Amino acid sequence: MATLTQLLLYPIKSCAGMAVASATLLESGLMAEGVHDREWMLVTDDGQFLTQREHPRMALIHPRPDGDALRMRAPAQEDLLLPLAWSDAAPVRTVRIWDDLVDALDCGDATxxxxxxxxxxxxxLVRFPRSAVRPTSVKWTSGVPSQTRFSDGYPLLLIGQASLDDLNARLRAAGRAALPMDRFRPNLVVDGIDAYEEDYIAQLSAGGIAIRPVKPCARCPIPAIDQATGIPGPDPLDILQSYRANPRLDGGICLGMNCIVGAGAGQLLHTGLELDVDLAF
Structure with a gap:
């Protein structure tokens, strides 16, 4: 039995996340307080997606639902209110996220x-259209279709608390500071499973909900960025590399599992929810 201890959404891809006590589970990811996970994304003028890899200061942009608007806060900036209501007049802009081209809604010059x-x-800033579907790769899902918004590849990212605890023990043994969970930007954090046991979970379930881990999450340099300051520091990948290189991803250094929704779209997840764990072996 596992317990869901944290639920997190990132309204704008690669900007600050928001922890919530409950969220609606959708095939495309989590939704809470009127916003979806990775519903918005920053792009260059020619439509290339941006992340903290290039702009660590994105960590300091805090989007939060505020009534009928999304309130943006950032250092030395007056708050910006972005209406949540959909505008049929919003211009469409083709944007690129990895190998995918998506027709997104431009949020205007002032934004x-x-x-x-x-x-x-x-x-x-662009917004994922209401009626759009961005399919995920079926390479890792045994042919099962899924979808996401502006996440890197899959609708949910799962990390076991014990996995971070093990990494932090190794960091401390090397004379380094422990890291908070926000460095790894999960959607779901669970306790009650062994370190890295999420690698071997076939399904987490509760009631009619089924969440299926499908692909290990290969890590980039973002975990080196302090999410409270936007300042890069020591990169934990050198420690992770010694024991978390995954031959299934050409030696990618992995922590956490990308997941799809097997059942229960439209149901509510909440912290404290107990989940049955079915292992894949």
Whole structure:
């Protein structure tokens, strides 16, 4: 039995996350307080997606639902309110996220100016359209279809608390500081399983809900960025590399599992929820 201890959404891809006590589970990811996970994304003028890999200061942009708007906060900036209501007049802009081209809704010049000032680099904010579907790769799902919004590849990222605890023990043994969970930007954190046991879970279930881990999450340098300051520091990948290189991903250094929704879309997840664990062996 596992216990869901944290639920997190990232309304704008690669900007600050928000922890919630409950969220609706959708095939495309989590939804809470009127916003979806990775519903918005920053892009260059030519539509290339941006992340903390290039702009660590994205960690300092905090989007939060506020009534009928999404309130943006960033250092040295006045708050920006972005209406949550959909506008049929919003211009469509083709954007690229990894190998996918998506027709997204541009959020306007004033919003672009605010985010450009916050990052110190020209950018625009786009929104994932209500009716759009971005399919996930079926290479890792045994042919089972799924979908996501502006996440890297899958609708949910799962990490076991014990996995981070084990990494932190190794970091401390090497004379390094322990890291908080927010460095790894999960959607779901569970306790009650062994370190890295999420690698071997076939399904987490509760009632009619089924969450299926499908692909190990290969890590980039973002875990080196302090999410409270936006300042890069020591990269934990050198420690992880000594024991978490995965030959199934050409030696990618992995922590956490990308997941799809097997059943229960539309149901509510909440912290404290107990989940049955079915292992894949």
């Amino acid at each position: 672009a100016a605010w985010f450009s000032a916050a990052l110190g680099a020209r950018c625009r």
